[in-house]
Amino acid sequence: MTPGASPVTRSSGEIPDRAAAAGGNxxxxxxxxxxxxxxxxxxxxxxxxxxxxxxxxxLRVSLLVLVSAGLLLSLAHNEYSAADWLSFAVFGLTLxxxxxxxxLGYTMVYGVLRMINFxxxxxxxxxxxxxxxxxxxxxATGSLFAVLALIAVGAATSAxxxxxxxxxxxxxxxxxxxxxxxxxxxxxxxVLQYTVRGFFGTxxxxxxxxxxxxxxxxxxxxxxxxxxxxxxxxxxLAMGALHLLVQHTRLGASMRAVAEDRETAALMGxxxxxxxxxxxxxxxxMAGTAGVLYALVFKQIHAFMGFAIGIxxxxxxxxGGIGNIPGAMVGGFVLGLAExxxxxxxxSGFGIPAPYQLKDAIAYGLLVIxxxxxxxxxxxxxxxxxxx
Amino acid sequence: xxxxxSLKSAAVALAVTMLAALPAGAETKGPVTDExxxxxxxxxxxxxxxxxxxxxxxDAALGIxxxxxVEIALEKxxxxxxxxxVEIVYEDETCSPEGGQTxxxxxxxxxELVAVLGPSCSGAGRAGVxxxxxxxxxxxxxxxxxxxxxxxxxGPTFDGFVRVSFNDNATGxxxxxxxxxxxxxxxxxxxxxxxxxxxQVVRTFEAAFKAAGGExxxxxxVGAADTDLRPVLTRIGTKKPALLFAPLYVSTGAYxxxxxxxxxxxxxxxxxxxxxxLAPAFLTAAGKAAIGVKVVGIDFRPETLxxxxxxxxxxxxxxxxxxxxxxxxxxxxxxxxxLLAAVDKAAVEKDGTLYIGKKALNDALHATAGxxxxxxxxxxxxxxxxxxxVYAVWEFTSExxxxxxxxxxxxxxxx
Numbered sequence: 001m002t003p004g005a006s007p008v009t010r011s012s013g014e015i016p017d018r019a020a021a022a023g024g025n026x027x028x029x030x031x032x033x034x035x036x037x038x039x040x041x042x043x044x045x046x047x048x049x050x051x052x053x054x055x056x057x058x059l060r061v062s063l064l065v066l067v068s069a070g071l072l073l074s075l076a077h078n079e080y081s082a083a084d085w086l087s088f089a090v091f092g093l094t095l096x097x098x099x100x101x102x103x104l105g106y107t108m109v110y111g112v113l114r115m116i117n118f119x120x121x122x123x124x125x126x127x128x129x130x131x132x133x134x135x136x137x138x139x140a141t142g143s144l145f146a147v148l149a150l151i152a153v154g155a156a157t158s159a160x161x162x163x164x165x166x167x168x169x170x171x172x173x174x175x176x177x178x179x180x181x182x183x184x185x186x187x188x189x190x191v192l193q194y195t196v197r198g199f200f201g202t203x204x205x206x207x208x209x210x211x212x213x214x215x216x217x218x219x220x221x222x223x224x225x226x227x228x229x230x231x232x233x234x235x236x237l238a239m240g241a242l243h244l245l246v247q248h249t250r251l252g253a254s255m256r257a258v259a260e261d262r263e264t265a266a267l268m269g270x271x272x273x274x275x276x277x278x279x280x281x282x283x284x285x286m287a288g289t290a291g292v293l294y295a296l297v298f299k300q301i302h303a304f305m306g307f308a309i310g311i312x313x314x315x316x317x318x319x320g321g322i323g324n325i326p327g328a329m330v331g332g333f334v335l336g337l338a339e340x341x342x343x344x345x346x347x348s349g350f351g352i353p354a355p356y357q358l359k360d361a362i363a364y365g366l367l368v369i370x371x372x373x374x375x376x377x378x379x380x381x382x383x384x385x386x387x388x
Numbered sequence: 389x390x391x392x393x394s395l396k397s398a399a400v401a402l403a404v405t406m407l408a409a410l411p412a413g414a415e416t417k418g419p420v421t422d423e424x425x426x427x428x429x430x431x432x433x434x435x436x437x438x439x440x441x442x443x444x445x446x447d448a449a450l451g452i453x454x455x456x457x458v459e460i461a462l463e464k465x466x467x468x469x470x471x472x473x474v475e476i477v478y479e480d481e482t483c484s485p486e487g488g489q490t491x492x493x494x495x496x497x498x499x500e501l502v503a504v505l506g507p508s509c510s511g512a513g514r515a516g517v518x519x520x521x522x523x524x525x526x527x528x529x530x531x532x533x534x535x536x537x538x539x540x541x542x543g544p545t546f547d548g549f550v551r552v553s554f555n556d557n558a559t560g561x562x563x564x565x566x567x568x569x570x571x572x573x574x575x576x577x578x579x580x581x582x583x584x585x586x587x588q589v590v591r592t593f594e595a596a597f598k599a600a601g602g603e604x605x606x607x608x609x610v611g612a613a614d615t616d617l618r619p620v621l622t623r624i625g626t627k628k629p630a631l632l633f634a635p636l637y638v639s640t641g642a643y644x645x646x647x648x649x650x651x652x653x654x655x656x657x658x659x660x661x662x663x664x665x666l667a668p669a670f671l672t673a674a675g676k677a678a679i680g681v682k683v684v685g686i687d688f689r690p691e692t693l694x695x696x697x698x699x700x701x702x703x704x705x706x707x708x709x710x711x712x713x714x715x716x717x718x719x720x721x722x723x724x725x726x727l728l729a730a731v732d733k734a735a736v737e738k739d740g741t742l743y744i745g746k747k748a749l750n751d752a753l754h755a756t757a758g759x760x761x762x763x764x765x766x767x768x769x770x771x772x773x774x775x776x777x778v779y780a781v782w783e784f785t786s787e788x789x790x791x792x793x794x795x796x797x798x799x800x801x802x803x
Contacts, residue, residue: 091618202444223652340619356610356620
């Protein structure tokens with residue numbers, strides 16, 4: 001689950017072969033040797049590559065050209081001040097930290113079960129609504145502890161729901177080895193959406209203004225709303241705690257073991273069912289935290305918001321390399337930053353009117369671009385044996 | 389009974405299919421011949437009217453308010469028309485083109501519909517009206533305000549559309565005049581959400597603002613489901629406009645007013661919004677940030693619209709237990725009244741059976757002149773505009789949704 005944790009599973013693919021092919025020429029003079037080695041490597045690559053590789057290469061080169069042209073043109077336009085660019089960064093990090101928290105749930109469940117929990121976006125939504133029930137009295141107390149309590153309530157709601165879903169809807173299908181759990185996840189997603197809709201209605205509900213988080217922090221030329229700093233900080237703390245949990249506790253170790261090989265882990269005396277429940281629980285905690293943080297920033301929540309944000313979280317997980325925890329965190333931030341920077345940094349250079357309408361196109365376009373260069377995601381592992 | 393009805397509808401469906409196969413041929417039923425076909429309402433059978441409104445989601449208030457207006461109008465006539473019970477079939481257009489398409493398709497599948505009231509939103513209308521007109525069902529708009537729906541370029545697929553709601557050509561022009569003359573803004577930025585309504589009203593605002601001598605420094609758009617508007621606001625902030633004109637719906641509008649406060653470069657920029665956010669739901673969503681937001685909308689106060697409207701509002705309150713929840717109730721009420729007035733002219737009664745020629749009905753709708761509605765005297769143009777709106781600018785004074793009342797919160801600020 002962590003990068004480099006399992007070197008044996010890495011592909012012993014092209015790179016060593018090429019090194020060996022190039023290594024045959026070491027006797028000659030330095031420069032000539034290098035040129036010849038390069039020549040041979042190139043010839044070797046041409047001999048081995050198929051037309052698919054050629055197309056991919058052309059695609060990669062043209063993408064690079066397109067992206068760098070957009071970047072350079074935008075910079076040449078010089079529309080934005082340094083403070084604006086910094087503001088974009090803060091917006092991106094705020095949204096990114098929420099994506100990152102959500103994507104952790106996708107990636108952990110995938111790591112342990114090889115299954116995509118499409119109901120996870122709705123677990124996030126349920127956390128925001130769970131905290132809404134107690135939001136008014138808590139916010140009225142006006143203390144920062146009340147906000148933390150709010151996050152705790154959201155996290156607890158989502159964790160409970162995630163664990164319940166796992167027990168009721170996924171565990172019975174776990175050993176079937178079919179698409180059943182995936183279909184089930186989509187069903188659970190509808191159940192959650194329409195349950196919340198039944199309780200809270202179809203319209204938007206809003207969190208009240210929170211006086212402790214009102215106000216602006218002045219950082220040099222930049223004015224950052226306090227709530228955004230709070231959200232970024234809270235998300236980083238939650239991710240730090242998760243990292244410690246996974247890397248330095250017994251439970252974390254068993255989680256990694258189950259992710260590596262469930263059957264062998266079971267032979268070693270690890271209770272896989274318990275580990276899976278635990279995985280869903282902490283995925284839920286992260287999603288619930290994200291739900292409340294989202295509500296603190298954006299204030300409005302509605303029963304169907306989980307789908308679109310869930311897809312973003314999933315995209316972040318894929319971007320980082322699905323199954324990889326640090327990857328999910330990085331993927332979330334990259335996606336958030338792409339959404340806030342992308343339209344300004346890429347599209348305005350080409351003179352596209354109203355570039356922010358294309359924000360999602362940029363975010364998903366980036367996903368495609370990164371997967372073209374790194375099909376396994378930013379931190380993804382190449383596996384010698386495909387694990388199912 | 390059920391078998392009888394389905395047999396009958398099968399027969400009518402067959403007739404409609406045959407009619408579709410022979411578009412040039414006129415249809416004769418009983419005493420009526422009509423080139424678009426004839427709807428027959430036998431004695432004692434219900435007169436069926438369809439309706440597609442925005443009934444769920446963030447903008448549900450628009451449609452529910454209009455539906456309540458239709459219900460009050462229905463109650464007033466005792467839910468009967470010339471001895472026929474009047475039945476209204478409601479569909480949800482979800483304030484989106486997809487929703488409008490689905491709802492219109494469902495309605496169009498019922499060949500006994502005389503006409504359709506709705507939609508609430510322009511996007512739904514643009515998708516839905518042509519589907520209904522394929523079946524020659526005329527539509528009376530209760531909420532869509534986009535100019536394209538009644539523009540000279542609207543094309544034959546909109547021949548069956550009239551609306552009692554106003555046309556945003558006038559909205560954009562009024563807003564631009566107010567911004568330039570009253571507020572003294574010389575530069576303006578615009579922001580819409582890609583909806584048919586938003587984009588159109590922005591275009592008319594821009595044209596009128598430039599014509600008045602102002603300068604449009606930024607013309608931006610976001611996606612309808614976007615929640616993070618701060619990047620686009622930062623972009624607008626680089627141009628330092630004196631005014632931001634943003635015709636957005638409730639949810640996006642609330643994100644805008646909350647996040648505008650977080651973008652330092654916009655602190656001297658005045659915000660001017662439009663009527664979709666004139667609803668208590670906006671106050672819930674926007675919280676304290678709603679206070680001071682200026683909104684261009686129709687003057688719907690009872691004192692402006694006269695005693696009939698005052699009586700209507702009293703009925704509304706006693707029937708639904710709350711004051712009107714948006715500004716579309718009176719359009720719903722007027723739409724049904726205007727439709728039945730046109731049916732009066734177009735329908736031929738024989739032995740208790742109503743024969744309504746579809747073209748005759750549509751012509752009668754378009755020929756409406758001086759209909760005495762709640763929203764004023766309604767006279768439809770050849771292109772289907774019937775309203776005579778009185779515009780005003782409103783400003784929210786409190787963030788409490790319970791305190792929503794046109795006149796106090798928001799209060800009128802342009803006079």
